[in-house]
Structures are given as structure tokens and as C-alpha cells.
Amino acid sequence: MNQTPLRFTRRRFLGTSIATAFAGPQIVRAETLGNNSKTGANSRIGLGFIGVGLISQGHVASFAGMKDVQPLAVCDVRDWKIKEAVGKLKELGNDDIQTTSRFEEVLANPDIDAVCVMTPDHWHAGVAIAAMKAGKDVYVEKPMTLTIEEGKLMVEAEKKYGRIVQVGSQQRSAVHFRIAANLVRNGMIGDIKEVYCRLGTFPKQPKEETIIPVPEGFDYDRWLGPTPFYEYSKNRAEGNYGGGWRCYWDYGSRKFGDWGAHHFDIVQWALGRDDTGPVEFIPAGYDGNKYHHFRYADGITVWRDKQPDHGHMIRFIGTEGEVHVSRGKVETMPKTLVRHRFGEGDEQVYESKDHRQNFIDSIKSRKPTICPATVGKRSGEICLLGGIAERLVQPLKWDPVTEQITNNAEGASMQQRPRRKGYELPDIG
CATH class of the missing domain: 3.40.50.720 (NAD(P)-binding Rossmann-like Domain)
Incomplete structure (x- = not known):
């Protein structure tokens, strides 16, 4: 200890x-x-x-x-x-x-x-x-x-x-997403061409806030931490899955950081790209695009909220079939594909049946978890780049090797944010 x-x-x-x-x-x-x-x-x-x-x-x-x-x-x-x-x-x-x-x-x-x-x-x-x-x-x-x-x-x-x-x-520790990832990884639906991910929307950040006294027993300045100071309003600091602080760019990446952090992570996992990422991000509203999307170097395109999603959170579309997956269910086209059993010669993803238990087991074994920082970084980059593209309403080109935005100086400057004095990141030498 x-x-x-x-x-x-x-x-x-x-x-x-x-x-x-x-x-x-x-x-x-x-x-x-x-x-x-x-x-x-x-x-x-x-x-x-x-x-x-x-x-x-x-x-x-x-x-x-x-x-x-x-x-x-x-x-x-x-x-x-x-x-x-x-x-x-x-x-x-x-x-x-x-x-x-x-x-x-x-x-x-x-x-x-x-x-x-x-x-x-x-x-x-x-x-x-x-x-x-x-x-x-x-x-x-x-x-x-x-x-x-x-x-x-x-x-x-x-x-x-x-x-x-x-x-x-x-x-990653849920059986239906693991089944989906294995089917995609092993080419069971052919070459992947597109993926649809359902993220949904949050209310817009309020233009005007109702400023009220900070509740007793709440260290609001500490809650703001490294972010800019604003007078207190209930909505700004509220924990609410449908909004609250999640609506503000100051504290997250809105729906990209909410559901995107889940679904884009599964896309990365299923495509076998935990050590790399897409190369281009195109926001909704730019050049007539209805849907935000990003592309990998081989042309695979991932769409946000594009329809039809057939009632699922993620839809993988391949040349020989499809895999549709959500929390609690997975379906395939053809339907019988979902029952496929893999053998020793097939590629199979890391199996964890309980995300928290996997953490505890890894503490004891000192072996990596199913989602270590190296993975969290790559999946998180997709969410953050999506948010930057949305805010600028400009396409971004991304180099997944150097991990830099290469075509937009303003976007590149948003890869980090200023931090308030007293809330600097720890020095790791």
C-alpha cells in the first residue's frame, strides 16, 4: 500500500x-x-x-x-x-x-x-x-x-x-456487445462499410442563467475546478442524465461525451482499432451534411443518429450482412448468424463479464483491464474531436499517429483548454 x-x-x-x-x-x-x-x-x-x-x-x-x-x-x-x-x-x-x-x-x-x-x-x-x-x-x-x-x-x-x-x-463487459464485436472482427458480415450510432440530443446550453445563492454545504468554486468561473445557477451544476451540467461544453462534450463515449468505444473495439482512430470528422450542418460522421483511412464511415437504426443503438453494415446491438439485445442479418459459435482459431475479444469485478481482478493480477487508459484515450479522442467539429461547424482532419488536428489551427488549439489558477494538472515529470 x-x-x-x-x-x-x-x-x-x-x-x-x-x-x-x-x-x-x-x-x-x-x-x-x-x-x-x-x-x-x-x-x-x-x-x-x-x-x-x-x-x-x-x-x-x-x-x-x-x-x-x-x-x-x-x-x-x-x-x-x-x-x-x-x-x-x-x-x-x-x-x-x-x-x-x-x-x-x-x-x-x-x-x-x-x-x-x-x-x-x-x-x-x-x-x-x-x-x-x-x-x-x-x-x-x-x-x-x-x-x-x-x-x-x-x-x-x-x-x-x-x-x-x-x-x-x-x-465492453456486456455479453451482447461482445457477441457483436466478435462477429464483426471475424468478418462474419463481410467488409464493414458503414456504422450507425444512436446518441440522441441534449437541450441547448441556456443563453441566460437564473443566478441564485449557492446552496449551503456546496463548495461550488471547487466544483467548477479548472473551468471558467460563472455565478451559480441550479442547471449549471445539476447532475441530470437528461441535461444539467452535461449540456455545457465547459464540463464535457455533450452527447459525444455521453452516449458517444459508449457507442464509439464499441465501434473501435469491434473494428480492432483500439490503438488508432479515424482520420476525418464532418459535422452536421457543414456543406449540407444532415448527420455528423467520421471516417477511417480505409473508408469505413460512422454516422451519428442516421436512420434507420432498426431500433438499436449501433448498426454495423457489411457487404454480406448486418449486426445490430443494444444494451440487452443483439440481432443479425441473416438472423441465424447471431447463433454462430467461434472456435479456437477465431479471433475473439477480451472477455469480461462484470466491468467492476474486472477492475478488482486486475488490481490483484496486475494485468490490464478490458478498458485501460490507452483504450479510453482513443475512444475519448473520437468524442472530443466530434465536439470540436460540431462547435466550429468545420471538418477536421486527424492524424491518429501524431494525434494532432492537421487542417484547422483553431481546432488544434482546442485539443487542450486553459485551466484556472490553483487547478493545474499534477506534474508527472
Whole structure:
């Protein structure tokens, strides 16, 4: 475990102390928890949760129920969210939880081996890189970063510090997407010509905001973090799958970073291109184009929201058939193809049946997860480049080797974003 010295300040917004002064390990015996199915304390992975909004609910419950995991800390800039998460953990038999609004305090805890980063997108890289530097393994929600340059730094940190990273592109751990990827990879529908991906839309960012007082117990300036300062409005900082902060370019890439981070990731996986990417991005509205799309060097074109999608999230169109896949279902043309069984001589993708368990297993084995930072970077680049093209309403040419926009100086400048003073990325040397 990491032995970084502790530098804590006591947080009083909950009636819970910060982990009983750390006089000894914070891992408690399974018998004390009333859960004898848990493994021995010394072999359990100490886990901290950073950012406990909507997406965290499944993570908190799932990780806390694993026999090899001991939840030890909850961090958020909203005290009521901390209270909710700690309450849930207590229901599941976990006490003595460290509580703080400063993720640095979680990273300084030597009993924490790994963290689950579930903040809005603009905090992903800063927290994850700091965690790796502190010797922690990282589960980070998708999209992995807010900018292209952050993605490069994530990969650099993953390699330099020898950490395990799992990006929350959990569709890779779902059986129906794995079936689809194997069918496409093995040429079962011939040469792929086009792919349709359904992303949907978000409301536009409001032109005028209703400015109201910051709620008590909310460190709003810290929530803004590296992004520009704006007076508080409810919508700007709201966690909402249908909008809220996800509508703002300041904090993410809108639908590209929402569903695009899932579906474009599956396209990359199925096409066997986790170490490369497309070469051209054409936004909707440019030169009469109705649909945003991007192309690979071999001409395969991926369309956003093009119809018909036959009721599926992703439609792969080949010269000899089609594969249609969504969460919970996969269909093929011809219909019998979906029942194809692959043999030892066929190419088959990495098999994970549980994304979170895959992370825990990789922590123990020190073997890569199904979606490490190298993969998260490439899938994330597609989302971020799509967002840049949409904002400029200009086509972009992309060199997947140098990872640079080559035809548009303004677009190239958007591969990174200015960060507010005091919220710089950690130096990884």
C-alpha cells in the first residue's frame, strides 16, 4: 500500500469523524461487519469513492458488496451527497468511513489502494492522475478526460506509475456487445462499410442563467475546478442524465461525451482499432451534411443518429450482412448468424463479464483491464474531436499517429483548454 504521510483537516459537516485518526488500518474484520462471506481484512482492497452523484449509486452498492473490497472513504463537494453515500455504505455493513470534500485527503490515506472517480468530466483527469501519482489504482468514469491532451497525460501516468486503470465504458463487459464485436472482427458480415450510432440530443446550453445563492454545504468554486468561473445557477451544476451540467461544453462534450463515449468505444473495439482512430470528422450542418460522421483511412464511415437504426443503438453494415446491438439485445442479418459459435482459431475479444469485478481482478493480477487508459484515450479522442467539429461547424482532419488536428489551427488549439489558477494538472515529470 502507498505510505504517503497524512495531512488531514477535520470535516464537520457530517457527524462522522475522519476515519478514527488512522491509528491503525481502516479495514475491519468481516465478522464485525456481519458478513462472513468477506475475505480476510489484510487481503481486501481499500477503496475510496470520489464524486458521489447519480452515476455513483450503482458503483457504491456494487463495489461495497464485493468480498475482496473494503470501502474506506467518500469524497464530494456537496455534504448531502456524502451523507447519502455514507448512509448507503452503513446499510451494507460498512462503518468508519472517511468523509471529506478534498480528494487529496482520500489519496493521502495509506489504507486506500484504489479510487473510483465519478465526478463530472472536467475533474476526471486531475483526480485520476493525482491518484496514480499517489500510488492508487483508478476506476474512472467515461469519457476518460475533458481534452485530448489530458488523455495523453493519462496514458503517460498509467505507464509511469504502473497503475491499473479501468475506464467506465462498461458496454465492453456486456455479453451482447461482445457477441457483436466478435462477429464483426471475424468478418462474419463481410467488409464493414458503414456504422450507425444512436446518441440522441441534449437541450441547448441556456443563453441566460437564473443566478441564485449557492446552496449551503456546496463548495461550488471547487466544483467548477479548472473551468471558467460563472455565478451559480441550479442547471449549471445539476447532475441530470437528461441535461444539467452535461449540456455545457465547459464540463464535457455533450452527447459525444455521453452516449458517444459508449457507442464509439464499441465501434473501435469491434473494428480492432483500439490503438488508432479515424482520420476525418464532418459535422452536421457543414456543406449540407444532415448527420455528423467520421471516417477511417480505409473508408469505413460512422454516422451519428442516421436512420434507420432498426431500433438499436449501433448498426454495423457489411457487404454480406448486418449486426445490430443494444444494451440487452443483439440481432443479425441473416438472423441465424447471431447463433454462430467461434472456435479456437477465431479471433475473439477480451472477455469480461462484470466491468467492476474486472477492475478488482486486475488490481490483484496486475494485468490490464478490458478498458485501460490507452483504450479510453482513443475512444475519448473520437468524442472530443466530434465536439470540436460540431462547435466550429468545420471538418477536421486527424492524424491518429501524431494525434494532432492537421487542417484547422483553431481546432488544434482546442485539443487542450486553459485551466484556472490553483487547478493545474499534477506534474508527472
